[in-house]
Amino acid sequence: MKRIIIFASGSGTNTQNIIEYFQQNKIAKVVLVLSNKEDAKVLERANTLNIPFLSFTKADLCTSNKVLDVLKKEMPDLIVLAGFLLKFPENILQVYPNKVINIHPALLPKYGGKGMYGSFVHESVLANNEAETGITIHYVNENYDEGAIIFQKSVFLTEGDTPETVANKVHKLEYKYFPKIIERVLFSDTPLSMMN
Numbered sequence: 001m002k003r004i005i006i007f008a009s010g011s012g013t014n015t016q017n018i019i020e021y022f023q024q025n026k027i028a029k030v031v032l033v034l035s036n037k038e039d040a041k042v043l044e045r046a047n048t049l050n051i052p053f054l055s056f057t058k059a060d061l062c063t064s065n066k067v068l069d070v071l072k073k074e075m076p077d078l079i080v081l082a083g084f085l086l087k088f089p090e091n092i093l094q095v096y097p098n099k100v101i102n103i104h105p106a107l108l109p110k111y112g113g114k115g116m117y118g119s120f121v122h123e124s125v126l127a128n129n130e131a132e133t134g135i136t137i138h139y140v141n142e143n144y145d146e147g148a149i150i151f152q153k154s155v156f157l158t159e160g161d162t163p164e165t166v167a168n169k170v171h172k173l174e175y176k177y178f179p180k181i182i183e184r185v186l187f188s189d190t191p192l193s194m195m196n
Contacts, residue, residue, distance in 0.1 A: 002029075002187075003029065003074065003078075004022065004031065004077065004186070005031060005032045005033075005074060005076040005080070006030055006034070006082050007035070007036075007079065008034075008082045008083045009035060009037055009040060010040060010041065012040065012041055012042025012043075012082075013171070014082040014083060015033060016042075016045045017178070019033075019049050027186075028182075031051075031076070032051070032054065033045075033052070034053070034055070034056060035056075036056060042083075054070065065091065076096070078099055078100075080182060081100065081140060082103060082178070083103075087144060088140050093141065093142065101138065101150065102137070102139075103137050105121050105135060105167075107134045107136060107152055108145055111125060111133075122163040126161060126162075132154045132156050133169070135153055135170060135173045150185065151181045153177055155172075155173060
């Protein structure tokens with residue numbers, strides 16, 4: 001059975017959705033949830049779903065091998081960033097090439113980069129009068145939101161949309177597509193790009 005490790009920083013709705021998806025189809029499983037915030041709600045969700053979890057400091061991730069050592073012990077087939085806000089370190093990326101993916105709540109390359117997460121993204125999309133927004137699932141490299149794109153899905157915006165309504169539209173795409181794309185990446189023999 002394929003092994004998934006999830007990194008998250010926030011409430012963990014995507015993490016919960018991914019865990020439940022693979023609990024149902026039993027072809028892979030989430031073996032560990034990691035967060036850089038010890039009080040993140042995602043850890044509560046993992047605990048409720050009987051998934052092992054661990055919090056760590058930025059130093060554990062970026063200036064030591066503590067997190068890397070945990071990963072090596074757990075032997076993941078795929079590392080998934082689901083609302084993880086720290087820049088992912090090169091020492092882990094070197095050990096797991098094309099094995100770390102992220103989801104971004106916009107159509108990259110627009111509205112990506114440092115500081116572009118959550119409502120900041122949706123506010124920027126609305127401020128620029130975009131006709132659509134969406135999700136991007138991509139491989140992680142050493143730069144924020146610049147890894148090769150695996151999958152994108154768009155949704156139209158309408159007059160009167162607010163950051164909250166845009167977030168709801170984007171969340172629906174995330175919940176529908178993220179677990180399915182994770183599954184495809186897990187069971188592909190080569191790195192994927194722009195899957196439809």
